[in-house]
Amino acid sequence: MPAVRGWYELMPVKRTDKTPMPQRDATDRAQDFDEVNEGYCFAHAMFEAERCLRCQDPVCMEGCPVRIPISDFVHAIAAGDLPRAASILRTANPLPAICGRVCPQESQCELKCHMAKRFGPVAVGHLERFVADWERSQPLGESPPPPWQSARIAVVGSGPAGLVCAGQLARQGYPVTVYEALHAPGGVLRYGIPEFRLPNAILDWEIDALKRLGVEFINNVIIGKTIALDDLFDRHGFSAVFIGTGAGLPKFLGIPGENLNGVYSANEFLTRINLMQAFQFPEADTPLKVGKRVAVIGSGNTAMDAVRSARRMGAEQALVVYRRSEAEMTARVEEYHHAIEEGVKFHWLTNPVEVIGDDDGWVTGLKSLRMELGEPDESGRARPVPIEGSEFVFPVDNVVLSIGTTPNPLLAKTTPGLATHSWGGLVVDEQKGETSRRRVYAGGDAVTGAATVILAAGAGKSAAEAIHQDLSAGL
Amino acid sequence: MTITDYDRDRGLVTIVVQEVGVTTRYLGALDEGDEILDIVGPLGEAPQFEPGGHVIGVGGGYGAAALLCLMRERKQQGDRTTIIVGARQKDLLILVDELREVCDNLELCTDDGSTGFKGLVTERLQQLIDGDQSERPDYVLAIGPMPMMRAVADTTRTTGIATQASLDPLMIDGTGMCGGCRVTIGGEVKFACVDGPFFDAHQVDFDEAVQRSKMYVKEEALAACRRSEGGMS
Numbered sequence: 001m002p003a004v005r006g007w008y009e010l011m012p013v014k015r016t017d018k019t020p021m022p023q024r025d026a027t028d029r030a031q032d033f034d035e036v037n038e039g040y041c042f043a044h045a046m047f048e049a050e051r052c053l054r055c056q057d058p059v060c061m062e063g064c065p066v067r068i069p070i071s072d073f074v075h076a077i078a079a080g081d082l083p084r085a086a087s088i089l090r091t092a093n094p095l096p097a098i099c100g101r102v103c104p105q106e107s108q109c110e111l112k113c114h115m116a117k118r119f120g121p122v123a124v125g126h127l128e129r130f131v132a133d134w135e136r137s138q139p140l141g142e143s144p145p146p147p148w149q150s151a152r153i154a155v156v157g158s159g160p161a162g163l164v165c166a167g168q169l170a171r172q173g174y175p176v177t178v179y180e181a182l183h184a185p186g187g188v189l190r191y192g193i194p195e196f197r198l199p200n201a202i203l204d205w206e207i208d209a210l211k212r213l214g215v216e217f218i219n220n221v222i223i224g225k226t227i228a229l230d231d232l233f234d235r236h237g238f239s240a241v242f243i244g245t246g247a248g249l250p251k252f253l254g255i256p257g258e259n260l261n262g263v264y265s266a267n268e269f270l271t272r273i274n275l276m277q278a279f280q281f282p283e284a285d286t287p288l289k290v291g292k293r294v295a296v297i298g299s300g301n302t303a304m305d306a307v308r309s310a311r312r313m314g315a316e317q318a319l320v321v322y323r324r325s326e327a328e329m330t331a332r333v334e335e336y337h338h339a340i341e342e343g344v345k346f347h348w349l350t351n352p353v354e355v356i357g358d359d360d361g362w363v364t365g366l367k368s369l370r371m372e373l374g375e376p377d378e379s380g381r382a383r384p385v386p387i388e389g390s391e392f393v394f395p396v397d398n399v400v401l402s403i404g405t406t407p408n409p410l411l412a413k414t415t416p417g418l419a420t421h422s423w424g425g426l427v428v429d430e431q432k433g434e435t436s437r438r439r440v441y442a443g444g445d446a447v448t449g450a451a452t453v454i455l456a457a458g459a460g461k462s463a464a465e466a467i468h469q470d471l472s473a474g475l
Numbered sequence: 476m477t478i479t480d481y482d483r484d485r486g487l488v489t490i491v492v493q494e495v496g497v498t499t500r501y502l503g504a505l506d507e508g509d510e511i512l513d514i515v516g517p518l519g520e521a522p523q524f525e526p527g528g529h530v531i532g533v534g535g536g537y538g539a540a541a542l543l544c545l546m547r548e549r550k551q552q553g554d555r556t557t558i559i560v561g562a563r564q565k566d567l568l569i570l571v572d573e574l575r576e577v578c579d580n581l582e583l584c585t586d587d588g589s590t591g592f593k594g595l596v597t598e599r600l601q602q603l604i605d606g607d608q609s610e611r612p613d614y615v616l617a618i619g620p621m622p623m624m625r626a627v628a629d630t631t632r633t634t635g636i637a638t639q640a641s642l643d644p645l646m647i648d649g650t651g652m653c654g655g656c657r658v659t660i661g662g663e664v665k666f667a668c669v670d671g672p673f674f675d676a677h678q679v680d681f682d683e684a685v686q687r688s689k690m691y692v693k694e695e696a697l698a699a700c701r702r703s704e705g706g707m708s
Contacts, residue, residue, distance in 0.1 A: 220513035248652040261690045268653035287694035361686035
């Protein structure tokens with residue numbers, strides 16, 4: 001390792017370790033919905049950027065689904081050139097402030113980092129967030145020119161795929177209209193991810209930036225119901241449509257008692273809190289009933305969001321129940337650690353089999369079975385097998401199901417000729433993202449099933465390129 | 476609250492609102508010429524009947540309003556249409572003249588007999604089923620409070636008359652995203668927002684539906700109370 005010199009010596013960490021993210025005290029933060037991570041200061045960022053080995057072969061980039069030139073932007077930080085770092089980042093990923101906060105870096109860029117082989121990886125996510133937050137603090141430049149292309153584009157859904165597609169097309173000069181079914185834009189970034197992980201102010205800034213580019217947002221319109229997809233072409237005069245409707249349909253387990261009062265899908269639970277501000281009830285009009293003991297079923301990021309929200313809504317005991325083991329958990333490791341710090345208890349290898357209720361139909365318990373790991377199943381993960389006679393009951397007041405979502409069939413059902421896979425995902429041409437309908441493109445969870453923000457952003461970006469090419473070529 | 480009428484050419488939607496909670500009180504506090512941000516819809520699926528039969532629409536409370544455009548459409552499709560609406564007393568019946576216009580036969584029921592048939596809508600329905608063969612319905616459509624729809628379902632259950640109930644459970648987005656509006660129909664879980672609102676009334680698990688509708692009774696009262704104290708600004 002190079003000798004530590006100058007102000008670096010003042011840093012409270014070893015250069016071999018990832019510079020920790022400053023974060024709020026766990027007891028304090030579990031009382032409110034304000035952001036947990038406080039972000040690097042300039043010194044943290046410089047120090048962390050200097051940890052990058054400047055590899056000849058920057059493999060970190062291979063781990064990135066949208067191939068951000070990570071080493072370039074990290075070197076720009078190390079050189080103190082934040083405008084350049086911001087420009088490199090934003091060219092490759094239009095949503096850096098969001099991805100820096102929600103990407104599973106440990107299984108992407110940071111997994112590949114050569115530093116990770118012996119020490120902690122370079123904190124690519126924290127640096128991405130730092131640069132994007134710095135950019136947001138800068139004064140806005142001159143207003144961009146108004147759209148100059150004649151072909152108008154409609155974007156259906158304002159989640160990450162839609163936002164990125166709209167932004168890329170607007171930069172190419174296209175007038176873009178984004179239709180959103182709910183009353184506020186952002187899709188899963190708004191209704192799904194809580195403010196303690198992704199503050200609404202950041203999302204609002206990104207949306208305002210798109211508005212400055214000339215993108216028009218129309219809320220409360222359900223394409224497929226309010227306006228048929230064909231009418232977007234025939235009556236509204238759009239030349240191309242991008243579908244980024246996500247995977248918004250919650251799955252249920254199908255176990256007895258699932259319709260008891262106090263059982264929620266994670267979607268309902270989080271939407272009431274994030275979109276409808278139920279944590280402010282009765283100042284806000286939408287309530288959410290959270291008891292003293294809440295069990296969340298599942299192990300993904302949404303499960304972590306739900307269980308940590310339950311703590312913040314006043315649950316004294318918040319538990320995660322998952323039929324597989326810790327090794328098969330799908331959440332970001334940071335969220336898992338935050339959840340533990342906030343007092344969430346994890347029950348691995350525990351399979352819920354029935355929700356138990358009282359005479360009034362309210363949840364009183366979650367009957368579960370202990371599991372052990374058997375042979376690998378079709379997903380390659382060890383199959384959990386029930387241990388006979390291990391049945392027991394968690395006494396709980398709420399059960400939140402966070403076992404995945406599938407694409408919403410509403411648009412496909414009402415649009416002739418829009419092909420879907422049997423599981424509901426839209427069929428697209430892999431290169432262009434074009435669906436079975438001409439000039440109708442799609443990307444994000446609506447195509448892949450529930451995945452990550454960065455993959456959706458990447459799909460939105462490549463679809464925008466395909467739309468531009470097809471329209472330019474008059475195809 | 477329900478849609479009662481629409482006019483596609485003029486871009487009009489008419490809604491009928493009974494002030495019971497926060498949102499309906501917001502609406503009730505509006506003056507002529509005031510605006511609301513948006514109205515989203517129509518969502519869900521239209522009720523499916525084979526045309527050409529005798530349809531009886533049974534409505535209670537705001538359900539009478541919901542029957543207006545539905546029964547007019549049935550009549551335009553060539554159905555013979557009867558509407559049965561009920562209330563405690565005569566002056567609580569709504570849209571009587573409008574309903575009379577859109578059907579072949581309007582039956583009024585009041586608990587006190589102040590007009591029409593004295594008794595419940597289901598009692599009148601039973602009479603029509605038991606009476607002259609020509610009065611017997613081929614389809615029954617029930618829209619109104621849960622106990623009324625359940626009673627209609629019980630009335631027709633053994634008769635083999637196809638009966639649909641319009642369910643309006645609590646829901647957030649209306650697009651299938653939250654699953655809060657799940658109802659059990661013949662042992663299968665359905666979302667009322669996208670699969671409904673019309674379901675085979677004989678298959679509906681009314682116990683569960685009633686229980687789920689009470690989930691936020693306390694909070695609804697608290698919110699409504701807060702709003703009336705603080706004004707509707």
